[in-house]
Amino acid sequence: MKGLELAEQLYNDKIKAAIAAEFPEFEARIAVGLAGPGSECFGYDDEISQDHDFAPRLCLWLTEADARAVGQQLQARYAAWTAEFAPVTDMARDRSGAIAIPDFYRRFTGGPGAPADNIGWLRVPEHLLAAATNGKVFRDDLGEFTAIRRVLLAGYPPDVKRKRLAARLFTMGQAGQYNLPRSLKRGDPMAARFAETEFLKAALEAVCILNGRYAPYYKWLYRTASELPVCAEAVTLCAALPAVPDADKTAAVERICVCVADELRREWLSAERDDFLVTQAFAVQSGIEDATLRSIDVSFG
Numbered sequence: 125m126k127g128l129e130l131a132e133q134l135y136n137d138k139i140k141a142a143i144a145a146e147f148p149e150f151e152a153r154i155a156v157g158l159a160g161p162g163s164e165c166f167g168y169d170d171e172i173s174q175d176h177d178f179a180p181r182l183c184l185w186l187t188e189a190d191a192r193a194v195g196q197q198l199q200a201r202y203a204a205w206t207a208e209f210a211p212v213t214d215m216a217r218d219r220s221g222a223i224a225i226p227d228f229y230r231r232f233t234g235g236p237g238a239p240a241d242n243i244g245w246l247r248v249p250e251h252l253l254a255a256a257t258n259g260k261v262f263r264d265d266l267g268e269f270t271a272i273r274r275v276l277l278a279g280y281p282p283d284v285k286r287k288r289l290a291a292r293l294f295t296m297g298q299a300g301q302y303n304l305p306r307s308l309k310r311g312d313p314m315a316a317r318f319a320e321t322e323f324l325k326a327a328l329e330a331v332c333i334l335n336g337r338y339a340p341y342y343k344w345l346y347r348t349a350s351e352l353p354v355c356a357e358a359v360t361l362c363a364a365l366p367a368v369p370d371a372d373k374t375a376a377v378e379r380i381c382v383c384v385a386d387e388l389r390r391e392w393l394s395a396e397r398d399d400f401l402v403t404q405a406f407a408v409q410s411g412i413e414d415a416t417l418r419s420i421d422v423s424f425g
Contacts (some may be wrong), residue, residue, distance in 0.1 A: 127164020127180075128260055131157075134180040134206070135262050142205050143184075150194055155185040155269040159259030160219050160228070168344055180209050181220040183228070185269045191224035232256035235294050235381050238275040245284040246425060250329065254338035254348075260366040279336045283414045286393065289333045290409040291425030295326035296384070296422075297401035300377040308370050318371070319364065327362050327380055329343050331355045334387055358383035 125133075128418050135156055144151050158181065163169040176339045184202060186195055199222040226236030232252040239245040257276045280288060300323030307315035325342060328349040332339040335352040339345055349359045361380045368376045381401050388404055389392040396407040412418040 126167060127162070127169045128158055128167055131164075131182050132262055134184055134259070139182060139205060140263075142201070146192050146201060147194065147198060150186075150190060150198075152265040153187065153190055154198075155225070155261060155264035155266065156260060157183055157185070157261035157263070157269075159183060159256070159261070159273075160231075161255050162219065163344070165255070166340060166344055166348075167387040168347060180206065183220060184222045185225050185228060185264075186222060187266070187268055188226055191222065191227075195222045195224065206377045210415075222262070225272070228269075229256060229272055233276075237272040242281055242284050242287075242417050245280060246287060246417070246420075250288070250332075250339045251341045254340040257338065258340075269332040274384045279338075279364050280333075283412045283417050285333060286408050287417050287420065287425045289330060289393070289425075290405045292330035292333065293384070293388075293407035293408060294423050296323055296330065296381060297403070297405065299323040299326065301381060301400055302402070304377060305374040307371065323377065324362050324365060327358065327384070330384060331359055333390070334384075355383055355387050358387075 139156070143154060143156075144149065147154070158278070159165055160183065182202075184198060202221040208331060229237050232255055233244075233248050234240055235244070239248060243264050245372045253276060261270055261273070279285065299319045304316055304319040304323060306338070307313075307319055328345045329339040331352060331354065334343075335354045337348065337352060346359075346363065350363070352359070358380045361376065361383070365373065365376055367379070378399070382399050385394075385396075385399045385401065385404055388408065389396075393411065394404050394407040396404055398404070409418060409422050
């Protein structure tokens, strides 16, 4: 059984009734679910995942005032309720139990909720936004946790989307279309390998952005991108690229870049006809309305 299923079963079979019995005045104020770090929160856990930090667990999200009033007591009872399950490390324990809502989001966004402005959004690493919005909420009568989650799930503000995307396009063009073929011509296999890896990571992150998804931690990046509809052909080509002979890599990279450039034009993110993605990066960035954001180096994002 997957970790999210175990969490929901734990809540329905045990924790729900325990909260009602022991904390009746807070029952409708505690948001319950599972989200944050860990493959199980993305639904990507498997048998191998169970070799560490794997046990039924929940997040019990409280308002700041409720956390002050009852947080420690609730955490102690949560530990007792779950003591029968396999022990977890301090890292996993830190992700579970009673958590103040502002503290949960502060771990990922650096503040008590969604970023307040474009620069704030740009400063948050994308994989942390993915972790803040994964998983499942089983109950939230009060709605405070879900209200913040809903803002984050709506995705980047338009200018931030362009800035993030422009940076990925720049890396794709520099690493894949420019440096990879030059490294291969020089007979420099290490530089070529680095260029290819940089290109693939940027390409899959660009696909996530075009699909309105936050790119997760690198080990789940391909899996996430492979589930998305926009630029699906580019993702398939990315998966095949490592096995492509060196003599054919330049052409294979170009096919991926053409797929992405075509999508940029289809979404009116760029009217540029050149398929060189460095050129596309500047075109996408030029459409940013926020002057401060538009002035930041195209490679940053």
